[in-house]
Amino acid sequence: MPLSPSYLDEIVARNPIEDVVSQYVTLTRRSSNLFGLCPFHSEKTPSFSVAPEKGIYYCFGCHKGGGVINFIMEIENLTFREAVAFLAKRAGMDPPEEGRADAAGRERERLLALCKAAARYYHAQLKLPQAQAARDYIAKRGLTGATVTKFGLGYAPDGWTGLIDEMTALGFSKEELLKAGLALKHQTKGTVYDRFRNRLMFPIIDVRGSVIAFGGRVLDDSTPKYLNSSETMIFNKRKNLFALNYAKKSKEDYIILAEGYMDVVTLHQYGFDCAVASLGTALTEDHVTLLSKYTQKIVLTYDADEAGQNATRRALPMLEKAGISVRVLRVQGAKDPDEFLKKYGPDAFRSLLDKSENQAEYFLGALLRKYDLTADDQKVAFAKEATQVIASLPNAVERDVYSRRAAEAAGISADAMMAEIDRARKRLSRTRQKAQERTDTAVAMMHQPKERGLRYDDLRAAMAEEGLLRQLVREPELFGRVDLKEAEFSAPILGRAYTAFRLQYEEGRPVGVSSLGEAFTSAELAHLSGVLQKSGDLVNDRALDDYIRIIRESAKKRENTGQSVEDRLRAAADRANRKT
Numbered sequence: 001m002p003l004s005p006s007y008l009d010e011i012v013a014r015n016p017i018e019d020v021v022s023q024y025v026t027l028t029r030r031s032s033n034l035f036g037l038c039p040f041h042s043e044k045t046p047s048f049s050v051a052p053e054k055g056i057y058y059c060f061g062c063h064k065g066g067g068v069i070n071f072i073m074e075i076e077n078l079t080f081r082e083a084v085a086f087l088a089k090r091a092g093m094d095p096p097e098e099g100r101a102d103a104a105g106r107e108r109e110r111l112l113a114l115c116k117a118a119a120r121y122y123h124a125q126l127k128l129p130q131a132q133a134a135r136d137y138i139a140k141r142g143l144t145g146a147t148v149t150k151f152g153l154g155y156a157p158d159g160w161t162g163l164i165d166e167m168t169a170l171g172f173s174k175e176e177l178l179k180a181g182l183a184l185k186h187q188t189k190g191t192v193y194d195r196f197r198n199r200l201m202f203p204i205i206d207v208r209g210s211v212i213a214f215g216g217r218v219l220d221d222s223t224p225k226y227l228n229s230s231e232t233m234i235f236n237k238r239k240n241l242f243a244l245n246y247a248k249k250s251k252e253d254y255i256i257l258a259e260g261y262m263d264v265v266t267l268h269q270y271g272f273d274c275a276v277a278s279l280g281t282a283l284t285e286d287h288v289t290l291l292s293k294y295t296q297k298i299v300l301t302y303d304a305d306e307a308g309q310n311a312t313r314r315a316l317p318m319l320e321k322a323g324i325s326v327r328v329l330r331v332q333g334a335k336d337p338d339e340f341l342k343k344y345g346p347d348a349f350r351s352l353l354d355k356s357e358n359q360a361e362y363f364l365g366a367l368l369r370k371y372d373l374t375a376d377d378q379k380v381a382f383a384k385e386a387t388q389v390i391a392s393l394p395n396a397v398e399r400d401v402y403s404r405r406a407a408e409a410a411g412i413s414a415d416a417m418m419a420e421i422d423r424a425r426k427r428l429s430r431t432r433q434k435a436q437e438r439t440d441t442a443v444a445m446m447h448q449p450k451e452r453g454l455r456y457d458d459l460r461a462a463m464a465e466e467g468l469l470r471q472l473v474r475e476p477e478l479f480g481r482v483d484l485k486e487a488e489f490s491a492p493i494l495g496r497a498y499t500a501f502r503l504q505y506e507e508g509r510p511v512g513v514s515s516l517g518e519a520f521t522s523a524e525l526a527h528l529s530g531v532l533q534k535s536g537d538l539v540n541d542r543a544l545d546d547y548i549r550i551i552r553e554s555a556k557k558r559e560n561t562g563q564s565v566e567d568r569l570r571a572a573a574d575r576a577n578r579k580t
């Protein structure tokens with residue numbers, strides 16, 4: 001059953017969008033809008049706008065938008081009902097009626113409860129006699145009891161239905177175990193069995209402190225070494241980082257990004273409580289956005305092997321692009337931070353942290369190791385590659401410093417090196433200029449909705465429809481002068497919005513997108529917010545009449561082309577009759 005419009009209106013009225021958003025984003029006023037750095041994509045200059053009078057937010061960069069309820073859905077990763085409940089609580093209002101929670105929200109709650117119960121079960125198993133091998137493994141890896149407790153480590157016993165038996169006894173169904181990624185179904189027999197068997201279990205906890213999945217490590221040399229829960233409605237590995245729930249509370253102003261759980265757990269044990277790891281996947285744009293919410297400084301400490309170094313080269317530009325300053329910690333004399341800490345201790349690791357390299361140092365260092373600089377042809381190849389690295393540095397002082405260093409290594413004069421770098425910079429700026437020209441062409445397409453499903457068939461009519469909606473939302477009394485029908489709109493989404501706004505007006509409610517409820521998808525609400533945030537309209541009665549005229553003309557034209565054969569023949573006959 002849908003929530004009542006008056007309840008939604010009150011939720012919206014008692015949670016002013018600028019108040020709610022400023023709990024997540026620092027906003028500064030620019031005329032009637034507030035602007036800040038978008039929490040949904042990485043950026044250095046603000047393109048995220050909030051319009052308090054219209055009750056909406058809209059990002060001109062990533063095109064997310066909507067009212068206050070959508071904002072909470074997006075940023076807290078909640079369903080519509082959960083977001084309404086969240087805002088009700090925030091404003092000290094009664095929660096939306098129990099039992100009205102939507103099915104998806106209820107299912108999420110169930111799966112979260114199941115994962116929590118499973119974490120308790122695995123943790124308890126670790127104390128039983130059959131977990132001796134797991135305890136031996138923990139001891140061998142040097143993990144303390146405090147670390148085991150902090151991370152809630154556990155043991156998945158070596159049976160087929162240990163977890164399933166326990167969880168079904170607690171009232172969870174096998175279906176729910178499958179949906180939570182904790183059980184698997186046999187292809188032919190159809191029987192359901194535990195996904196994790198005879199493994200050391202690492203609960204994966206989201207930033208809100210809920211267990212959402214597990215990673216399991218083998219106790220011997222069998223494969224796969226690590227096994228993660230499959231992706232579920234509560235677990236997306238591209239959007240979650242292991243131990244971020246702890247790292248976000250760290251007093252350090254940087255975050256250490258490591259490759260595996262074991263590195264992170266060991267780092268925390270040795271006092272580096274700002275360490276996180278991605279979960280069996282390379283760093284994604286979503287990870288970068290998530291990280292940028294908590295820090296502006298990252299130290300990358302991937303494994304010393306080829307794969308780790310490739311991952312480092314890939315991650316560097318992604319993080320830098322998001323305005324995060326990155327340093328690379330090279331583990332020396334060990335294969336990963338875990339091994340290093342056990343061999344040399346935390347003080348040695350701290351000195352590696354101090355010596356960690358910025359992007360230019362890291363790349364030049366890698367080149368120096370790659371080439372044999374005693375051979376002339378290798379020197380030339382080194383200088384050529386180094387030129388590219390240095391030319392891309394934005395800071396002139398940095399370019400000077402590193403070109404001298406590279407010139408010395410290559411055994412050529414600093415002037416010659418600098419001249420090469422200047423040439424490379426000119427080439428680079430030409431490439432960028434061409435990219436800019438391509439962007440300019442793309443701007444011409446910008447009036448089209450970003451969502452393919454919302455594309456306008458008749459751009460001229462759609463622009464008039466957009467302008468009309470903007471005027472109506474700004475001055476709802478104008479509805480008294482507009483007698484258009486939804487079917488006359490060329491763009492279905494704009495027609496539906498017109499009808500919804502009109503209903504709000506007729507019921508004497510505030511007119512706008514913030515309380516439209518569940519009848520519109522997030523993409524549709526984002527699009528409508530973008531429409532309302534466009535500027536440059538003429539505000540006068542002429543404009544309103546012009547909009548209505550253009551909309552009517554276009555509707556007429558569509559009607560004519562949509563005529564049946566009989567209609568057209570009859571019209572032709574009419575014309576012929578009139579002539580005679």
Ligand SMILES: [Zn+2]
Pocket residue numbers: 038039040041048059060061062063064
């Ligand atoms: Zn954005």
